[in-house]
Amino acid sequence: MDKREIICIVCPIGCHMELVQDRGVEAGYRVYGAQCKRGRVYGVKEVTRPTRLLTTTVEIQDADLPRLPVRSARELAKDKILEAISLIKKIKVKAPIKMGDVLLENILDTGVDIIASRDLTEAREEKIYG
Numbered sequence: 001m002d003k004r005e006i007i008c009i010v011c012p013i014g015c016h017m018e019l020v021q022d023r024g025v026e027a028g029y030r031v032y033g034a035q036c037k038r039g040r041v042y043g044v045k046e047v048t049r050p051t052r053l054l055t056t057t058v059e060i061q062d063a064d065l066p067r068l069p070v071r072s073a074r075e076l077a078k079d080k081i082l083e084a085i086s087l088i089k090k091i092k093v094k095a096p097i098k099m100g101d102v103l104l105e106n107i108l109d110t111g112v113d114i115i116a117s118r119d120l121t122e123a124r125e126e127k128i129y130g
């Protein structure tokens, strides 16, 4: 019998949950310790098909900052995260970029795009007054 202990991260209360496999219930697990339905749903998902929002940065050329924050448009399967980061590292972008611009479509055939998390304009030339 599979038994897992996890801490719910859905809200700041952080309930300690125990999930016990039970083929007799629809979700496949009995959840103990959760104070609400959202936590129970999270717990079952976490032990059956865990996902994460991926956030990282990529190098950007011709911008005021050297790195552009990027994220997955939706959550990705947790076991795809490291492979996805390796692909994202290879992206080369150039300013200007708008928040939400798609930088990589359908990463690893997951149906999830990698998008810019903010605007970055082209670097302005320094003006010297004197």
Ligand code: SF4
Pocket (backbone or CB within 6 Å): 008, 009, 010, 011, 012, 013, 014, 015, 033, 034, 035, 036, 037, 038, 039, 040
């Ligand atoms: S189970 Fe509900 S109350 Fe407890 S941490 Fe999760 S979301 Fe919050």
